[in-house]
Amino acid sequence: MQLHNLKDETQQVSFVEAVKTGLGRNQGVFFPKSLTPIQDIDKLLDLDFVSRSSKILSHLIGDELPADTVAQMVQNAFNFDVKLVEVEKDIYCLELFHGPTLAFKDFGGRFMAECLAQFNQGEKVTILTATSGDTGAAVAHAFYNKPNIDVVILYPKGKISLAQQKLFTTLGNNIHCYAVDGSFDDCQSMVKQAFLDDEVKQKLGLNSANSINISRLVAQVCYYFEAIAQLPKEQRSKAHISVPSGNFGNVCAAMIGAVLGMPVAKLSATTNQNDTVPRFLQNKEWAPNDTLESLSNAMDVSKPNNWPRVQF
Ligand SMILES: *Cc1c(COP(=O)(O)O)cnc(C)c1O
Numbered sequence: 138m139q140l141h142n143l144k145d146e147t148q149q150v151s152f153v154e155a156v157k158t159g160l161g162r163n164q165g166v167f168f169p170k171s172l173t174p175i176q177d178i179d180k181l182l183d184l185d186f187v188s189r190s191s192k193i194l195s196h197l198i199g200d201e202l203p204a205d206t207v208a209q210m211v212q213n214a215f216n217f218d219v220k221l222v223e224v225e226k227d228i229y230c231l232e233l234f235h236g237p238t239l240a241f242k243d244f245g246g247r248f249m250a251e252c253l254a255q256f257n258q259g260e261k262v263t264i265l266t267a268t269s270g271d272t273g274a275a276v277a278h279a280f281y282n283k284p285n286i287d288v289v290i291l292y293p294k295g296k297i298s299l300a301q302q303k304l305f306t307t308l309g310n311n312i313h314c315y316a317v318d319g320s321f322d323d324c325q326s327m328v329k330q331a332f333l334d335d336e337v338k339q340k341l342g343l344n345s346a347n348s349i350n351i352s353r354l355v356a357q358v359c360y361y362f363e364a365i366a367q368l369p370k371e372q373r374s375k376a377h378i379s380v381p382s383g384n385f386g387n388v389c390a391a392m393i394g395a396v397l398g399m400p401v402a403k404l405s406a407t408t409n410q411n412d413t414v415p416r417f418l419q420n421k422e423w424a425p426n427d428t429l430e431s432l433s434n435a436m437d438v439s440k441p442n443n444w445p446r447v448q449f
Contacts (some may be wrong), residue, residue: 138199140167140351143445149257152198156252159345160332167351168446174398182366182373186219187212189366190359193397194248197355202255210251211359215244215404220362221367232366238304240435242275243386244360245353250279252352253344257285263341264288265331267324269383270297270435274304275431276346288346289322290314297434318418324441348386349442358392362399374400382406383436385414386441392447406447411439 139153142148144165155167157394175181175196181189191208194434198207220232236243253262255407262285266276273290280288290305294316306314329336348354365373378401380388388406395401408415413425425439 138197138201139170142166142301143169143449147254152201152351153256156350157256157344157352159343160329163327164332166349166442166445168449172197172393172396174396175233178398178400182362184366186359186363186366187215189362190215190308192285193359196397197232197358197393201272204288204442206255210248210255214247214251214356217243219363221364224429227372229364231366233360236275238271238274238278240275241357241360242271243279245348245350245356246272246275246313246346248277248356249276249346249350249352253286254283259285261342262344264344264346265291265328265341266346267291267303267328268297269293269437270301270307272347273297273314274301274404277305277308277314279311281344283306286311287341288312291317291327292373293321293324294318295363296320296430296437298308301434309376321438322425323427325438325440325442347386347442348389353384354390354393354446356445358394358397360390361394365399374402376401377403377405379405379407381433382408382414383411383438383441385412385441385447389443389446409436410435411437413439414441414444 138152140150141166142161144163148162161167183191191211194211195204195207222230226229233241239398264280264286266272268290274290277288278289279285288311289345324358331343337343365376368376378391380391382388391404409431417423417432428437428439429436
C-alpha cells in the first residue's frame, strides 16, 4: 500500500511506515494514493467475518505482508461477534460493542496492536493518544502489558463517563493516564504538538493510536462489509448507512468500503451539536467552535482530524 501525506504530497510511505509513524510532516494524515475495487464482491460477502476481513485487509495492504500473516493478525484481533440486529422493520443496528471494552474502537485498537507487534523489532514505542471516552479504553486494553510499549492517554477531565474512565485508568503497569483540564480537542492538539518535536518523537518512539493511525481505519472497513453481508441479499444494494461521527474516522472507513465496491446506496455522517462539518458543507467555511459537552461524549469533537481524508 502506497500512502501519501495529505498536507505534503512529497512524503510518500508504505503501510508499515505509516503505521509506525502515525502522523506525517506538518501534522498531515496519511492516506492511500489510490484504492482498487475488489473483484467478485458477492463471493466476498459469502465468507465468514474473519476470512472476509483477512481478504479485505490483504487487498488493502498489498504485498507488504504475506496473506497468512494478515489472516493470523485478523484472527487475533477480531475474536468477538459483530451483530446486525433488526430494530424495527427495515431498520437495523450494527452492534459493535461486543469487544473487551464495549466500543467499536476495539476493532481498530486491537488490529493496530497486532500491526505494531508484527513490525516492532525490539525498539521502544510510546503510544500517545487523546480520547473522548472510548478510544482510551480500547487502546489501553489492546496494548496492556505488551513488551517495549508504553501507552500515554490524555482525556478531558470530567467529560467522559465514569465507566469509560475506570476502563483505562485502573490498569496501571505500562498504561499512563492524564486528566486534562480542557476538551478532547485540547487533548488532541497536545498530541499533535508532541509530534512536531523531533527530539521527543525520536527519544520516545512516539506513535499515536488515534484514528490518525491508518491501521485503525482499515480495520474498521471490515465491519461495514459484515453489516451488508448480514442483510437479506435483495436489500444489500439499498442500504443506507448512518454513522454517528466525531473525529470522522468511522465514516471514512465506510467510504473506503464503498470505494472498494461494497454495495451501499447512501452513507450519512451525523454529528451532535459539535457541528463544524455540517456548517462547513453549508457555507464552505471551516469555523470550529469551542467543543460542547453532550451525552454522546464520544462525538464531542469540533476539529475532526479525519476530515482531510473524507475530502480526499
Ligand atoms: C468513537 C466514537 C464515535 C465517533 O467516531 P469517529 O470515528 O471519531 O467519528 C461515535 N460513537 C461512539 C460510541 C464512539 O465510540
